[in-house]
Amino acid sequence: RRHAPPRGRALVSALQYGVCQFGLNFPLLYWGETIVPSGLSAVFYATTPITLMLLARAFGLERLSAGKVAGAIVALLGIVLIFSSELSARVPWPPLLGIFVSTLVAGFGSTLLKRGPVQSAVGVNAVGCGIGAAFCLLWSFVFREPHPLPVTRAALFPVLYLTAAGSLGAFVLWTWLVHTAPLSKIGYIAVITPLVALTLG
DSSP states (O other): OTTOOOOTHHHHHHHHHIIIIIIIIHHHHHHHHTTSOHHHHHHHHTTHHHHHHHHHHHTTSSOOOHHHHHHHHHHHHHHHHHTGGGTTOOOOHHHHHHHHHHHHHHHHHHHHHHHSOOOOHHHHHHHHHHHHHHHHHHHHHHTTOOOOOOOSHHHHHHHHHIIIIIIIIIHHHHHHHHHHSOHHHHTTHHHHHHHHHHHHO
16 A cells, blocks of 8 residues: 555656656756766766755745755865866767756756655656656657667666666665655765766776
8 A cells, every 4th residue: 555556646746757857857868978978967967956955945845054055066066076077078069958957857856746745656656657658758759769679688687777776776765765855965866976987987
């Protein structure tokens, strides 16, 4: 019962989250990152704490404080410093705009989810990933992408890993955090992620 599909206001909230997070954010991000260097993308995503902080204030979910603003600015400046070598890269503005919009849309989706009723993180992601899959399939056909099925081990492993670690792990944890912690705090995950990726790389 705790993981039953959402209904009523909870379903509306889950659908809004799915459209923003999975239907718009990820397609824009992945498309932008085919051209934009990863370091520059990380700088854009390091604005997430600021975005979530301002959205949470605009929707009346949290108060704004000097400490929160200062922390978000310091985090952004730190990411800019770490990836400063990639900031001089000349890239077309459409993919840059795509990545920037993806950060805004992701923050907006999480804020709408926080604003809605508390619900099962599994249920939210079941609805969100379903609507996101429909959106991504639509984008894929609009942009005339090929649709070969993964059949080799090298092609299947990333899909299975992202399903387990991403959809069943990270996304479920994120939606649980949205309901249990302040948005202005969990937004710093977007700052930590590129540092982990840089270390692993």
